[in-house]
Amino acid sequence: MQTENEQPLAAASRAVRMDSFGGPEVLDVREVLEPQAGPGQVRVRVTAAGLNPMDWFMTADADTAARFGLTPPVGFGTDYAGAVDQVGDGVSGFALGDRVFGGALSRAVADHVVVAPSGETAANETHHTPDGVDDRTAATLTIAGRTASAALDAVNPGPDDTVLIGGAGGGVGVFAVQLARISGARVIGTGSAASADYLRGLGAEPVTYGDGLAERVRALAPDGVTAAIDLHGTDTVHIARELGVPDSRICTIAAQVDGVVAANGANAAPGALEEIADLVVAGRLRVPVAATFPIEQIRAAVELQAGRHVKGKVVIDL
Template sequence: MSRAVVYERFGGPEVLDVREVPEPHAGSGEVRVRVTVMGLNPMDWLISSTPSIAAAFGISLPAGFGCDLAGVVDEVGEGVDRFAVGDRVYGGAMARAAADFAVVDTGPSALFRLVRTPDGLRDEVAAALPTPGLTAAAALAAIDIRSSDTVLVGGAAGGVGVLVVQLAKRAGARVIGTASPGTFDFLRQWDVEPVAHGPGLVERVRDVAPGGITAATDLFGTETAEAALALGVPADRISTIAAGPMPPGGVRATGGASAVSADLDAIADAVAAGAITVPVAATFPIEKIRDAVALQADRHVHGKIVVTL
């Protein structure tokens, strides 16, 4: 037997239970990962609390929990030649990551990719990368970020935002980030110019950048996208990741599925080399999964939350 987080009804953190379940085993084309760390994302608790979102991902009750993970391959199925027992890996296993063992499909049609963890990258950081890294890459690729840009980043202090602002700075852009005032010093460490979100955002951005902004990405709803449109940014240079398939004004909706695998490799290598920082805001043992999700759902975390097994 092994441990896994499961839920039998949709709801808040209270529906999540750590239970003893039979150990899964790798089948043909699969590997089993002994999970050491799970990276928590907002989508995880949105799936466990919202039936329509769960259905969109093909998840039905009862269900497992979490997607992003890091660990060690401890079982290899028939036909797998890319991995061996003992390989350190990270990647995704939808609705199976918060468990001692996760079986992952390694075939070309797999929804989530499993890759070897670069030397020098701790599991706690590797588990925090898959979904945020791919999403950050997609958000910036959609607006063709350039060194001449002044880019407005909405939700700059979140798990995706901290990667977006660093990638934009590495591209040579000037970065203005929306956040709550309590996160301003946190963002300034990457030379981000913070502005408070909420009513009056357009005027505050004008004060900080009287010459205007040239691009924007909204990582939390539509407020930043709408502000960018009001500031005269063309719709094709504004991206959103959480506004649904029909964002305001024809701006570009995107997400991690739009990124290419090489994007995540490049980010992981940069993190391992110390060129990009992935701040881990809090670490919880799996027994405290409800507390971890409650903190994530509060939406005031500066960086990533990870769960250890």
């Protein structure tokens, strides 16, 4: 029987790899040697990997990839969930068989990932998965949950606020809308006409994006909007300014705008992911999984996710 410090002989393991940067067409499922946990590390047998826009954004071209420290050949995906199947020397708090979730930058879509339990960013971290959170759901939490939490902290909504969230139906929007509602704020979420019922289900009042958005928001909120989060680009920033929202209460996640806070998952407060997981357990936050794919269909999964019209999260099953 394997003990925590035994190092098994390396065997074949599946992983998504790319030899050059580009779109879904460069993604391949390969057989690789199983990674081994070193000192201070654990190895996780991955059962589910959640996809995020940043996965394909940061591997689309060499210049962008370089900003994240990526050079080919490289893996794909960051969010994962599974169980610890190897524990390195010096690790405490994690044991064989523990259910975990976390982030492994551009290497999560694989049978195994090696991470440092002491890691503090989505690039290299693991957390215990609470009872009551299934692996598919756990695999969606890290990037989107961290990002939404950081964005909410930036605008600090409360019961007296009406928050405009642009791109509310996307992967981060799922969390941002519900976290804002949990804070007591009223939420107006932009999306397509087809997403209206979906947004209502999350707790937002839907409004169709595009020309005339400011007028439609004014009709919904004649007393005004007090905060705004742009989850797509800069359109919501400009509308918020037109509606009189001060820059100090506007946040972006996918663009830089002078005077406006840009939040990302690295800005999330310590314990943010554990709090989100606890909200899931309590039934106060739900994560719609729009589609699941086996690893062999990674290209189709990324094409769907990159289309930016998915209502909820896309997950790879392993």
